[in-house]
Amino acid sequence: MTQTEPSAEQQIGEFIASAAKQPLLDAAFELWRWRYRLNSIKGRPTAEEVRINRTLTPQQMSEKYRYDRDHAHEGPMFGYLKRAHPRADDDAIRRAIITAVKFEDATFEHFNWNGDFWECVVRAVARAAARYPDFLDTTYRDARNNVAYYYK
Template identity: 80%
Template sequence: MNQIEPSAEELIAAIVASAAKQPLLDAAFELWRWRYRLDSIERRPSAEEVRVNRTLAPEQFRAKYRYDRDHAHDGRMFDYVKRAHPRASDDAIRQAIITAVKFEDATFEHFNWNGDFWDCVVRAVARAAAQYPDFLETTYRDARNNVAYYYK
């Protein structure tokens, strides 16, 4: 039986709809976690973007990466969160994105390979949660899974 693949718009709408079920801050974190998937669904990089990215020195790549994170609230991420929470003010959305990015950064900064892998993950997210206590427990669970995925 031929199964019809959902369109890019349907895939993005499903991710946004999932985030819309959560409070603004948690929705911002969920959408931030999905950023690479959203970007790959929404558009492929142009040949020129690929060429430029391949020629970046490590320092330039880190600077570009940091710039993208530092300005996430001004880019497509703002549009995704606005779709999930259309009644939220623009300032509240921007602040939620900034907080979500900083929370994710904190989870990675607190990670320390010292003992059992999962214990290290749990400890890192617990320390980040102490700095950012306003997320739901399900978001902290997702953050643990996120850290485990990237450090596996």
């Protein structure tokens, strides 16, 4: 028996359904954490975008990366979060995305290889959580896993 892979829209729908079970801010962080998977499902980056990205200098790539993060609330992430929380005010959605991105940035900024790896991860997220205290405990857990994944 042949199994077919779910369609792109079905796969994205699963991420959105999961995010819809959480408060807006936590949903924004969850969707933000899955941005690369969501992009790949939607066929991003396109072949043309890949070609262009390969021509960028490290400084240009860094600027593009920062621009994408600074404007995440204007891109596809807004649509995903709006689908997860359709009754939420558009400005609240934008603020939630901005906060989620800044929170993730803070977790990485506070990471310091000084001691046991997991303790470094926990300390980094705890320091970020002090600046961004409005997330659920499960989101802080996910943030720890996120930091551990990227620094492994």
